[in-house]
Amino acid sequence: MHYLLLYLKKVFTVDCRALALMRIGIGFVLLVDLAIRTTDLEAHYSNIGVLPLHVLFQYVWDPYLISIHAISGLWQVQAILFLIAAFFAVCLILGYHTRLVTIVSWFLLLSLQNRNTLIGQGGDDLLRMLLFWAIFLPWGRFYSLDARRIINLPKSFIHFSAASVGLVVQIMLVYICTALLKNSPEWHTTGTALYNALSLDQVLFPVGKLIYPYPVLLKYLTIGTYYTELYLPFLLLIPVFNPFFRLIVIGVLAGFHLGISLTLFVGLFYLINWVSLLGLLPPVAIDWLETKLLPYFQNLGYRFKGYTSKIPLLFEVRAVWHVSPARREEVSAIKEGFVIAVLLYVIWWNFSNVPQVNHPLPPAARWPGMLLRVDQHWGMFAPEVFKDDGWYILEGITTENNHIDLNRNGLPVTEKKPESVVALFKNDRWRKYSENYLFVNNSFMRPYFCNYRLRIWNEAHRSADQIKELQIIYMMERTLPNYQPIQPQKQVLCICGTQ
Incomplete structure (x- = not known):
């Protein structure tokens, strides 16, 4: 057990500064997502749009879904909820009462997604899951307004917990499961999947048009995509030189999503994946960023605390609990147990979908996933590309x-x-x-x-x-x-x- 714990710490430890960068990135993604959705307030979220509430409840609704966006069919009510979500997204960027803001942002996001599932895509699932795991992570410890409350910032930047395991495993599942779901010969044998994808004019971008006439190139890119998704994430599990292998994974996947964004119209999916990779940055990378790229902001967490100490806050949320050390350990154990249970459930959910397992999740076991919206399906162009x-x-x-x-x-x-x-x-x-x-x-x-x-x-x-x-x-x-x-x-x- 001791050696297992040592191994887990080596491969699933994260840098709190990297988590802070991911927090800031997710906050901006939430704002961009809200800005795009705002242009269709009436169309997508009101009773005079394409999905009135009575139609939503009759044809689309799952009884375990929760959505405060479904309390009214007026676009004006939706606008108010959008403004509230934007406010909390800004608070998330600033790192102000980070844990509370993360919980609220997660709830508002799943509520918004539940209001109209007919316009959802894989990036929405990933964004929702990143916020869920972040509820249990200390991503407000650095580069945040919360840092100014900390008298002595921790000397160690690294963090290991069930939630850090959940974050790394979640990112791995996105790629491994999408590869396992791509069980058609066009992905790993004939290599025609990318040809078929670039034949779809509904998602084709100009760069995609440039490479479309070259079938041999498309074949190698197709097979390369499949095996990259299937095997590359396992580099994260190598305990020796783990920071080095993490940087390889981050670099390859960042380039991978850059290529997708230039060739295919996938919305914010590529951007959400980029932001998720920030959370994997090892300490050596963050140290380099702080000392080389940002020489005037070295040790940003400490400097930010000093710079913001005189900024008046609009309001403060204070709550004081007098908890004994024994009770605190008990609460921490319950939290860790809950996160572990959700992580195992998420792994079960994902692998029950892949054809290699072929054991669908029992209907009676689906309700926790729908209630917490930890349900997910990474079937991007799987099992084969639409024709x-x-x-x-x-x-x-x-x-x-x-x-x-x-x-x-x-x-x-x-x-x-x-x-x-x-x-x-x-x-x-x-x-x-x-x-x-x-x-x-x-x-x-x-x-x-x-x-x-x-x-x-x-x-x-x-x-x-x-x-x-x-x-x-x-x-x-x-x-x-x-x-x-x-x-x-x-x-x-x-x-x-x-x-």
């Missing part, structure tokens, strides 16, 4: 029988493929929504989106020719091997009107 691609035409028929495309700002309808399909999406939330919109089991979504787009167009063009009928058309292109030409197939998904 159905295409673009939307929102064909509006006006009262004067003109046919215009709402998706192209009212230009005449044409079935010609746009030069950039990805440019038709306002943001990645709408791209994900449009992807879910296609599935037959999500057909309930279609009339609400149709009526929403018709209504907002007519409201914005009251003095112009009004739309009396709207058709949601999908021009489907089935990806064929070896760059074979594709003939789009026209599919009318929904028709709605003003009468």
Whole structure:
């Protein structure tokens, strides 16, 4: 047991300064996410949008989900909740009452995600899990307003606990499980997965277009991606020269996500992964950052305490508990036990999804995951890449029988493929929504989106020719091997009107 504990400390110890950098990064990600979502307050979170509350509860809701965002269908109420979340995100960046702020930010995030799961993606799961593990980590000990309350900052920067194990294991699970879920030959045998991914115009960026014509390169990149995801995370478990191997993992994965961000439209997924890697930085890297890149801010935790000591705070939250040392140890043991239990549950949840195990989580065991929102699925382009691609035409028929495309700002309808399909999406939330919109089991979504787009167009063009009928058309292109030409197939998904 002693040697096991020594091993665990060698591979799962984290630097509190690295955690502080991750905290600041996550705070900024929360603000960016809120800013993007704010542009669709009415569309995605109100009763006059694409997912009214009664539809959410009838078709999407899980009985164990919690969401204060579901208390009202008014966009004004959502705006207030968004402002509250933004305030706590700023407090998280500043490290002000960090643990309390982390708990509130985590709760507000899962509440927001639960309000509309039809626009969620893998990055949302990772962001939510990073905040969950951080509740039990001392990521407010440095580079924070909380540091000014500490009379003597700890001499040791390193931290080991069940939560530090959870953080490292969580990052490993993202890559290992997505590789295990990619059990199609196109990933590890034929090497055609990246060709198929770059054939999807809905997510294709210009850099992706540059490498798309080179099948041999795409094959090597595909197989390299698969084995990188599958084996690279295990370097984190090597006890000797662990800081060196951590830096290798961080460098490779940072470059990996940079490549994804330049070639494919994946929203904030790459940014969230970058931020997660900050928490893995070993002490040698943080020491270098403090002494080389930031010479004027060496030992930032101490300096920040001094610089902010005279800054008046708007309010203070003080709570004093007189707890005996024995009681404190008992509470700490309960906390560690809870974190260990959640970690084992998360590992069970993840590996129950992979085909190599083929033992799905029993329905009776799913409720803790849904309640705490530690549920997760890393099926990015797994088990194989979608072959159905295409673009939307929102064909509006006006009262004067003109046919215009709402998706192209009212230009005449044409079935010609746009030069950039990805440019038709306002943001990645709408791209994900449009992807879910296609599935037959999500057909309930279609009339609400149709009526929403018709209504907002007519409201914005009251003095112009009004739309009396709207058709949601999908021009489907089935990806064929070896760059074979594709003939789009026209599919009318929904028709709605003003009468």
